[in-house]
Amino acid sequence: MKAFQLVAPGRTELLDVDVPEPQAGEVLLKVTGAGVCHSDLHLLHAQALPFPMTLGHEPAGEVVAAGPGVTGWAPGQRALVYIVWGCGLCRACARGAENACERFPRGQVPGPGLGLPGAMAEYVAVPARTLVPLGDLDPVDAAPLTDAGLTPYHAISTARDVLMPGSTAVVIGVGGLGHMALQILRATAGGARVIAVDVDAAKLEAATGLGAHETLVSGPGTAAEILELTGGRGADAVFDFVGAEPTLAMAAVAVASYGRVTVVGLAGGSLAFPAAAPPQGLPWGAAILKPYAGTRHDLHAVIALARSGKIEVTVERHPLADAAQVLDRLEQGQIQGRAVLVS
Ligand code: NAD
Ligand code: ZN
Ligand code: ZN
Secondary structure, eight states: OEEEEEEETTEEEEEEOOOOOOOTTEEEEEEEEEEEOHHHHHHHTOSOOOSSEEOOOSEEEEEEEEOTTOOSOOTTOEEEEOOOOOOSSSHHHHTTOGGGOTTSTTSOOOEETBEEOOSSBSEEEEEGGGEEEOTTSOTTTTGGGGTTTHHHHHHHHTTGGGOSTTOEEEEEOOSHHHHHHHHHHHHHSTTOEEEEEESOHHHHHHHHHTTOSEEEEOSTTHHHHHHHHTTTSOEEEEEESSOOHHHHHHHHHHEEEEEEEEEOOOSOOOOOOOOSOTTSSSOTTOEEEOOOSOOHHHHHHHHHHHHTTSOOOOEEEEEGGGHHHHHHHHHTTOOSSEEEEEO
C-alpha cells in the first residue's frame, strides 16, 4: 500500500509499504479519510521521533479485517478512531481521562500518526476498542472530528462553568481546530458571545458564517478591542489555537477576572506568570490551562453534535499522493477549514 511517511526531520516520502496485519484485538481499516493537522507540521519539524513514521492522526475508515479476539465489528462497518491510546486500566483511564494516561506520566500518550503508524495510508491497523461508530456521517468529511472536533470540544468543556448567557468567549486562530471551536461554542456554550480572531481575512469571513458574533484581525491592538467589546471586563474564556508569543500575550490581557486562558496551539510561545497584584500579569482569579486532545466520551459528544447537524467540518479533499503539497499549503495558511486526504 501507499503510506505517507516522515523519514527524517523535515523530510517526508510517499512509499510502498506492507499492508499491516491486524494483531490480537485489532481491526484493519481501509482509510476513507485522513485529516491533515497543523500538528503534522510540528512533527515534520521535530528532531526526535521514531523514523520512519506514517503520519495521520485524524482517521476515518471502513473495517476490512479483524485480528484474533475481536468481537462486535464486521467488514463494511465504518468508524472514527479515538486517537489517544491510553492503557485503559490506570486511575486516569478509569475515570475516562485517557488523555492523561498514567502509563505515560507527564508525557505524550501515543496514537496513530503520533508515534505509531498513522492514517495517511491506504490501510491502518487500530485497536478495536478505539473505534467509535460513524453512523450516517460522511466517511471522508467526518475524519477531522477525531482531533479538530475532539480537541476544541474538550478545551471548551473545561471552561463550561464560565460560559453562560452574558459571558464572552474568544477563539484565537480559526483554522482547522478553531473553525470547529466556533461551532461547538455556539452549539454548547449556553448563549455566550463568541469573538473570532485571526490574521487571515478569508478565515474571519468564514468565521462569521460559522456563528462568530464578532471578528477581529489579530494584532497588537486586539486585546484592547476585546476589552472594549466587553465593557472593560474582558473575556470569560479565551481559547488560543495558535500558542505563539503574541497570541498568548493577547489572551493574558484580554481575559476577565476569574476567566480562563486555554492554550491548545503549540507554536512554542510562552506566557509570563508574575505573582503580583494586578495590573501586573493576569487579573485576579484567572487560570491558564493546557489541555490535550480529549476523552473518548468527548468524541461521542462531538459525533452526536455532527450527526444532529450542529457542527460541520469545512473540508477540502485531496488525494493522498498530494500530501506533501497539502502540508505546504497548510504551513502557508492556505487551507480553509480542514484538508482531508483520500486514497
Ligand atoms: P491551522 O493551521 O489549521 O489553523 C491555525 C490558524 O491560526 C490559522 O487560521 C491561522 O491563520 C491562524 N493564526 C496564525 N497566526 C495567528 C495569530 N498570530 N493570531 C491569530 N490567528 C493566527 O492549525 P490547526 O490544525 O487548527 O492547529 C492549531 C494548533 O493546535 C497547532 O499548533 C496544533 O499543533 C495544535 N493542536 C493541539 C492539540 C492539543 O491537544 N493541544 C491538538 C491538535 C492540534
Ligand atoms: Zn492534530
Ligand atoms: Zn491509562
